[in-house]
């Protein structure tokens with residue numbers, strides 16, 4: 207796959223995450239204006255909401271970009287998504303006849319503020335990283351053996367849509383109940399083990415029907431695109447609360463996504479083989495066209511007073527054991543209705559080496575082996591003022607397809623009665 211050239215010169219740079227091959231969906235505002243839908247191209251945003259309002263871009267019979275989120279486009283389905291891409295290639299491709307008109311709708315990314323690109327209907331988080339599951343078993347239970355169900359079932363839990371936020375949103379250190387090692391009783395206060403989880407998020411574009419299962423092929427067609435996702439986690443809150451019903455408050459205080467939804471079509475050239483299976487999956491999870499993608503991922507950490515961010519982990523989305531389509535299939539197979547705007551977290555993505563671990567719990571081995579930043583500071587978990595940033599891109603031949611940063615800064619816990 208080669209670079210598709212655009213007359214927007216910055217889109218042809220091998221460094222940009224937004225060549226013509228990408229065309230990700232976002233929502234932006236300028237100078238405090240109303241947020242509106244845009245498409246990233248090079249270092250610009252194309253104001254497609256204004257183009258539709260001015261009658262220059264027609265996606266459906268009715269206006270679908272007159273709202274500050276992409277859900278109405280999602281609901282139109284994959285044929286409409288493909289038509290929109292073709293229209294955009296026509297507007298932005300090298301030699302486009304409409305260049306003069308389109309140029310009036312380009313705004314520099316440096317001038318915009320990004321907002322949530324979608325209304326999140328519901329949020330489900332999975333557990334598809336095998337190395338992560340082994341590491342957590344080793345750390346928490348003293349054995350890296352996978353749970354008996356892990357090789358058969360895409361494990362997940364129903365999370366909260368209300369606390370999904372866009373990159374750049376500050377997060378206060380959460381308060382909660384924890385029980386210190388050896389203590390008889392729990393106490394209340396700020397988490398002492400604040401962590402990240404490096405994940406990809408799949409956005410469900412079209413829904414399924416209540417009571418009806420779906421196939422993996424149907425599930426693949428329902429996925430509108432992908433974001434980077436940081437499933438912030440409070441490990442001490444989680445450890446005390448999670449038995450027997452799974453994560454609750456330890457993961458309900460914030461989940462950060464990248465500002466740009468990369469279309470599934472833009473990742474198509476980066477599709478890769480499914481992982482080796484130690485045991486065969488049940489037939490309802492088989493995929494004719496496995497939904498795994500090569501996306502290089504990176505975690506950066508920057509303390510408040512540090513001059514620069516340090517890279518603390520690098521891995522790849524191709525490390526996951528279950529594809530987003532398999533997870534979506536499993537989610538709906540009991541008859542659970544899936545809806546436009548549903549967000550599915552992949553699960554923490556870790557590779558086999560220490561430098562490929564996608565959480566601080568693993569990188570510091572539960573705090574027993576603190577790691578050192580490039581600036582010389584050491585960390586086990588996140589401290590107040592630290593900024594954590596996920597980055598990701600698929601690498602093509604002389605171009606890359608990326609998501610923009612998925613970043614959040616941790617602020618001190620808010621004071622409240624019961625914690626002084």
Ligand code: MN
Pocket residue numbers: 331332403405437551553554
């Ligand atoms: Mn997670």
